[in-house]
Amino acid sequence: MKKRALISVSDKTGVVEFARDLKDLGFEIISTGGTSKVLAENGIDVIGISEITSFPECLDGRVKTLHPNIYAGILAVRDNKEHMAQIESLNVETIDVVAINLYPFKETILKENVSFEEAIENIDIGGPSMIRASAKNWQDVAVIVDPTDYIKVIEELKAGSIKRETKLDLAIKVFEYTSAYDTLICNYLQKFRGNENAFPEKFTVTYEKVQDLRYGENGHQQASFYKEVGHFKNTLAYAKQLNGKELSFNNINDANATLDIIKEFGYDKPVAVAVKHANPCGVGIGETLIEAYTKCYEADPISIFGGIVALNREVDEQTALELSKIFLEIIIAPSFSKEAMDILTKKPNLRLLELKDLATPNANILDFKKVAGGLLVQNLDTQLYAEEDLEVVTKRKPTEEEMEQLIFAWKVVKHVKSNGIALVKNNATTGIGPGQTNRITALELAVHYAKDNAKGSVMGSDAFFPFDDCVRFAGKAGITAIIQPGGSIRDEDSIKACDELGIAMVFTKIRHFKH
Structure with a gap:
């Protein structure tokens, strides 16, 4: 039986090398549109999708893979004699590897001033259907949506065959991928329609992992940090760590509380905020940053020890010298002068976070509180008073x-x-x-x-x-x-x-x- 792979990707990272390795392993490559062109330009023989479907791509490429010759080749259960007899009678060849990633909907809606029409055109139809079909038949089809998985698949094929547990892991990744993709589309359309759908009957969200954490709120709990998809450059998920050991669960929670407070004050005057256990322990405003920090420190010089400090100006040498005199977990600022970095990086564990827009107010963010068996959802409290x-x-x-x-x-x-x-x-x-x-x-x-x-x-x-x-x-x-x-x-x-x-x-x- 021929070995066949179907490759159709928006993200072309590593696809040429992957296809070449599959060819070397005896696979025929089926491909579409832009992917087919890239592979052909790199000397890789490709079977066009229309050769399989006997039907031309149409409607500006909206219809090309939605055909029984594709889906029967993916969904046929190899151990089911009736399935195999049926596809033989229909002259359908099986497809053993499917490598697809979807139209870049997220990247499209994150562009400045993107039109609604452009966003709609980047809703993939055939791709989700194919990878879901492949994931359903995971025991017979290896489905790859993440280019970082190409190497593992090739290594296992070279060793004989793709492991059953690998195929299952790849299938699970598909449903993570498609559920996040559909959630982004749904949320985008809700926002386009208006605020009346802010709290829909079925509430779904999607977040992307920033990092695994060493532990959770306590040492016996596991945890990870995820970021929301959207224009949230003024939030902690987009901070750049310049120094120190990795952030902990409590670090992130407390740092977020620190940012929430400093956003109340904006950029009008230098402000310093200190937080301990998600509560402010000192806030100061000054004509200079050092004056603001001194007021913040003197407000409660005991509680600030081991706390988190945020400042709404570049940290200068004088302020850095004062900051370095006590033990702090994190310092967050829009930037740090070279002199300040020289001083503060002498403490190897001190986490320095650079966040350009840290004092810019939040907007259009929902606030979640998890309860056992449920989720409370509200608008973030961004009002102060009228x-x-x-x-x-x-x-x-x-x-x-x-x-x-x-x-x-x-x-x-x-x-x-x-x-x-x-x-x-x-x-x-x-x-x-x-x-x-x-x-x-x-x-x-x-x-x-x-x-x-x-x-x-x-x-x-x-x-x-x-x-x-x-x-x-x-x-x-x-x-x-x-x-x-x-x-x-x-x-x-x-x-x-x-x-x-x-x-x-x-x-x-x-x-x-x-x-």
Whole structure:
């Protein structure tokens, strides 16, 4: 029986060498269009697809492989006597190796200003059908969608035959490939149609592996890091690592939290953010980067140890010298000067991540929370507040300086695990109270961290006050102004307490729970 391979690939990497090796092993090569041309130009004899189907390619190549002479040759079960008798009576030859990768739909939609028509033309029809058919009949057909698998297939053929487990692995890769391909198409069409389909009845997503991780959240858990397909150059998945050992699960999670915070501040002034266990432990704004980092560090010099720092300016020599004085897991910045690299790379384990657009806000990103047996999906919380919703509810209005600091506190507390409190003074956090089961304890913790700096600070709370206890504790600590969502049925109690104590309070009418 003749040995035949069908090769039709968009990605031509290694295909000439692969086809030549198959020819040397006695295979006939069937091919289509551009692949056929490339192989012929490299001296490899090819049987055109129309010679097999006895039907010309048509409709600008939309129809060429969709024919029984192809699918019967792929799907015939070799151990099934009836199958083999039928294809013999139909003069159909079996196809033993299928090497296909699909029209570049992902690459097409990622191009700037691509037209809808061009995207549609890059939806492959025959390719997915052929590789799915081949994967269904995996025990008889080796199907290759990834050029990196060519070498293994050839090595096993040279050794005698392709192993059964290899064929199964290749078949599994097909269904990973086609499911991701179809998901990209579906998601693209949903976005083209409009936002009303953001949460469809059948929710599918596709991500591409960035790297395997040494372990997960704890040492006994396995983990990998995947990136979302799309225009997300301002996210961690696109950061370039310049130094240090590989990232861990917790590194990535905490680094993402750091980036979320720095995006609130943009590029207007130098900003430094420090995060520990996915909570901010220090945020500072300065006229220079070193001033911003110094404020960030001094906000909580204990918690920052072993943390992650993000900065929205190129790291210069002076800032690098200060950063190098303590143990940090990661430093993220748009760039590092040569002098800064010379200083920081003296620490071989310190991870340096370069991300040009790190402070650019996120857009059109969904937020997932996995629960046992299910998935929660929501829009990412990219709002801060609506200007028209800000309302001063106390007799005393905040000063211009207090209002500036209140907005700072609001940007920070948005990213503090609930119940969360953030204290701010002089463009720096003074105390942060994260993740408590009641709000008064969160405030007590923030004041504990702030110590004497609590006096004169302003306070941000991620949700409303159900009682006036937080206001009264804030007054004792010397806090001068408060920003919070409002909306409690007992708001008047807190407003009255503020008025008694001379504290200004602003309602945002939007909450920022973070769980």
